[in-house]
Amino acid sequence: EVQLVESGGGLVQPGRSLSLSCTASGFTFDDYTMHWVRQLPGRGLEWVSGITSNSGAIAYADFVKGRFIISRDNAKNSLYLHITRLRPEDTAFYYCAKARRVEGVRWALFDSWGHGTLVTVSS
């Protein structure tokens, strides 16, 4: 069974940095592209970033504007998101999601999700 467990969320002051982690199990982690998706409180879903299996390709949503860095450590079955210069509008649940393979498509859809970690940006 695929399991994705996020951690690292919490209350952070504006302008500070935070690192989120996602530990994966139940599948061959280094075979799959992984993503971060966020959900603002009471709002819809918003794709944040994706990284291919060998970290050879990375993509970000436009709103990231150089403040987020996605990375992974396949030896540790772990995905990371480092967020700098946090803003109140970054307050959200951050989900780690496993990509479903689609022939010829680098950034596709999400077939498994973690339960999310809440980041609250407030002074």
Add this chain to the structure above:
Amino acid sequence: EIVLTQSPGTLSLSPGERATLSCRASLSIRNSYLAWYQQKPGQAPRLLIYGASSRATGIPDRFSGSGSGTDFTLTISRLEPEDFAVYYCQQYDSSPLTFGGGTKVEI
């Protein structure tokens, strides 16, 4: 960026009724690269449909997807109590990946 618009925002129905949810794209989506997810309160989203019409593993056949180009539909043939939730569409034709704003199916 492909913008997805879901309608209606809220659908008020009773168990046993049929639900029809719409997702309209601002640009034509190639190869029906569209997925649907279900999200219940306090839970992560769950993949229901991919490729516009293929059910994900373990999804009951009362859920069906259809459409192509810019117009897509998720149909729940007979609502069960556990189907009352929020449903999102998502396109994976191009980056950035985008979601619709969601349709809440309520009793």
